[in-house]
Amino acid sequence: MRSLNLHLKILITLLVGLGILITAYQIFILGIPLTEDETDDLWNIDARVEFQASPREPVKLQMFVPPLNQDYVSLNESFISNNYGVSINRANGNRKVTWSARRASGKQTLYYRLVLTKRYSGEQAKSEGPIFRDSIPVEGAEKIAAEALLAPIRQHSADVETFISETIKRVNNANDDNVKLLLGGDASTAKKADAIELLLSIAHVPMERVHTIRLATEIQQNPELWLRSFNGEKWLYFNPDTGQQGMPNDRLIWWIGDESLVSLEGGKQANVSFTLSNSEMNAIRLAKLTDENTDADFLEYSMYSLPLSTQKTFQIMMVIPIGVLVILILRNLGGLQTLGTFTPVLIALAFRETQLGFGIMLFTIITALGLSLRSYLEHLKLQMLPRLSVVLTFVVVLIATISLFSHKLGLERGLSVALFPMVILTMTIERLSITWEERGGGHAFKVAIGTLVAATLAHLLMSVPQLTYFVFTFPAVLMILVGFMLAMGRYRGYRLTELFRFKAFLKD
Template sequence: MNLKPNLKIALIIITIIALISIGFKAKPILGNYDDFNPEKVYKITYRFFFKSGDKNTTLKTYIPTTNSRQRISGEQIKNDSLLFFTKQKEKHQNIRAIWETNDTNSYHSIDYEFIFEGKAKHYKIPNTFNKLSEEYDEYLKATNDIQSNDSIINTLASGLIQNTKNDREIIKNIFDYVYEIPSAPIITLTDALTTIKQNKASCNGKSRLFVALCRNMGYPARVKGGIIVENANKRTSHAWVEVLINQTWVPFDGLNNHFAFIPANYLELYQGDKPLITHTADIQFDYSYQIDEVNHVSFLKMNSEELHKLPGFSLWNLVDKKIIPKGALNLLLLLPIGGLLVAFLRNIVGLKTFGVFLPVLIAFSLSHTGFVSGIAIFVGLIMFIGLIAYPFDKLRLLYTPKLVISLTIMVSLIVVATHFGVKNNIEWLTKLTFFPIIILTISAERFSRSTLEDGYIKAMDKLFQTLIATSISYLILSWTWLPSVLILFPEIVLLIVVLATFLGRYIGIRWIELFRFKPLFNSENKKLNF
């Protein structure tokens, strides 16, 4: 691996420049490490507009608090001087913001702004639940809108509990029943019984029915209220359910099919079957939620302005000003990392793959489909291409027209499978977006060419080794913090050039060859010892 003097000097200079530039930024970045690691960050503004009545006027709304999966900061309140603002702590850690005024028949506006940082959370549900103490009895009681002791609820609960073996299966039956009720954008209050009778509901009706069924069967449950945050100016809030399982409140969303899971963009505001906003009756009132996603680095406490002030060079400006879509930029930055990894696997380990960057691109497509389902779809389509190419070989068609026919059939199959998945709610069939289809098509073309040039046995062997390289690339490239590191430290690309140069000069024996020729090496050592 001897390098020419001029090349060695150039590589040393590149390395020094990259390390110095990284060093300037490393200290302030390491000093602002954030172990909360939010997946989503939004700036949210409640905007209220109303005309006060003939007497004292009051407006109340629930505001969020920090917990294990969401962090609230940057609270700012803008309202006119005629409004008096207070906060009120209620039962179950709910906090209400209250605005009052004695000024009559006048117009008022309020902006209540905060930063929401959220992360998704999965819960593992045991088969059997522990018995609970009496302190949770309030979550087993019937209410006017959650009629858990009604005979209709009793009959339905009895049917859902049949042929179940444990608590988890019962909760799953309740969830599936509620989820299968057709969704409808009903803005009025829908109680549990009405949801059953009309067999359609929005989030609030489905949540009340879910809670009623759980309470009827002896599982403490409650309604949870909040907002699904997204880049939008919206007016709708959202409701889901929490069931107490072994001292943990576990979320279930029967509208959006989230079983024991809460997404990163769910803002939790209050618990209990309550309205989010209340105000004095018979006043003119309007409101909206202005939601703007904030670009962030998950492992840093630094805001956008602080990131712009970092010394040296970074690509944060491209992200913050949306000059390049973040997903596209991540792909561009991760490609060299993936390429270096595959080059190592080919030149040092000795794997044979379909090209250098194709395993990396396949790994990216797996991030859209999921690893297991993506590998299964990938292998299935590749095998399908091999099978449908066989009769065309018998017809002695030229390679290019034969490939066009095969790939056209494959793309048609993907489109039909996606349509079938959407129609029948088969999630894994709906994950073949445009990008994965392109990658799978290129892969199929490479496999088809390999079978023609090397035969099916060698093509299958190369496919297997490509899948190994793809799996390793997926493992590395799925590190969520890696794209952010490359955005903050683009100098790493220079280090990749240096490392790739060393790889390019490697002429030693590959690791696979060490394994293959191990008996030969052992016999040679025995002769030398003799």
């Protein structure tokens, strides 16, 4: 007996633990929304390119576009132009679009449009990058100034991260004569980045320029320069002006390297302006779009990968265990008497179509008339199978009659009574009549009321949209329910109704 108890406890622990782990993985790792109404940000980015085309010359304009191998995923990308050919090339971790035309004249306007959202999958590709670089050649006064700056930097740093932070801090000290010499009177961000790169190269620390766009609306957008270096495990990002470490969450990497955003042949005065807008979309719908537009498997192995018609069927099926759990609690803990365990759940499913009040009324009418017929057939001394056949036929005729009169009276809801399982109604009538014969009409009435109460409570719980969504989206919670049901299976204590029945014994 002890080994059986231990086996049951281990099984319950495994089921509950596995259910919690799978559900937690879907919520925290895959990022599946907890509620159906949850929304996620959707960003629309427009890059407008304007330039003057030179007459009688072919035009070739190249512009960097986001590599999209980061924390964002593209839902739509379009290149809008008039009479231009478009091609996209990849090189050194960047993507570059090329617009080309044989002839163009006057002012030209091209558009690049991107719709993106946060990447759902938490799985990121393993970072790779250089951990050593050659020094940039430097002579004369610049070399002396660089060595003078590097001495305290080496002294005040312990690793690559602190070395870069200290370097940026030193270069941003405008009162240092060595810094003034390296900057040459130009304190722009680009010039500071050159000085930082020079100092880091002497120490053989690799560095890359990263150009970003801030995901924000109603501000003038220009690519913002950041620096990054690989420490052997991950990329470290730094702001060359402030020394801030760590790329903010609202930055989108547009391109990496020293090149300009746009290069133009056959024209002049190329200018790029950015416009951003933000909207919200239902999170689960956005997840489906993510799966469709990328190779991500966010919903690949979930119920959402099924055909839509099948999904609707499973949305009903997945809440049946919830109804069964309600009946289990009412019977094992509450002591409520019903016609078995599954009959109330099936009746509760029928209430989804007829609605609760109308369904209870129809169930009561059909069951009462069926019991009357069953009582009459009992006097004819028929065997069980012919008797059930007659009752089933009577139920079909009664359902058809109610549907017909409901339609004539304009009560279209009455037509849904046909969705009541006829066999279930027939067996309900048969079992109620047997209960009546064996234990009296009072007990049969009590069981019928208990069945209706249980079916009503199960229906109310199974009809909660948030619960239906949660169980359908996170089916592993059913493993937790099974664990609870197994625990309930060993309950041998009093039912709630028995406390009232044996109240007299407690007084004695």
